[in-house]
Amino acid sequence: MYILQGESKAIESLIKEQRIRIGRGLITITPASEAGIVSEEDVKKTFDSQQKVIDELSEKNKSYEKEIDELKARLAELDSHVDDAKDVPEEDTKDVEQADTKEVPAEDDKEADVQDEKKVSASKKKK
Structure with missing residues (x-):
């Protein structure tokens, strides 16, 4: 591919010759x-418009960063005001009273019925 540059008359005569x-x-x-x-x-126009978009996004990013820093400072301030004292009564001991209230009967009433009677089919009896 070639791009022809020059005076328009010279290019037109070249095209006519060809x-x-x-x-x-x-x-x-x-x-x-x-x-x-x-x-x-056209490239410069596109680049300039894209650069404007990039600059706008950068400004938004900076404002968001400032807002985040302010929120972090506010959170740290609120955390400092929170009283995190855990009051545990001194009477709290780890001794547990062990009282077994479940009663289990000592008798085992399970009886097995043993019936070992096999039925033999008529064909096996003949053998």
Whole structure:
């Protein structure tokens, strides 16, 4: 791909001289705007607009950081006012009274009925 630069009359005469090759499809001419080439001015405009967005986001970030610092300071202040004294009565001992109130009968009433009677089928008796 080539970009032709120069006086417009010279470029037009060059294109006229090459009309046979253009007609045969050996050479194609595509305007720079259709080829996807972006001009330097457009790049600068895009860059400037993106830079503005970046600057705005940076300012918001700084304001959020200040707000976070203020909230941390406020939280530290509130934490300092909290009375965290745990009063435990002196009478508190770890001795536990052990009184077993569950009664279990000593008798075991489980009786097993032993009936070991096997039924033999008629075919096995014949053997």
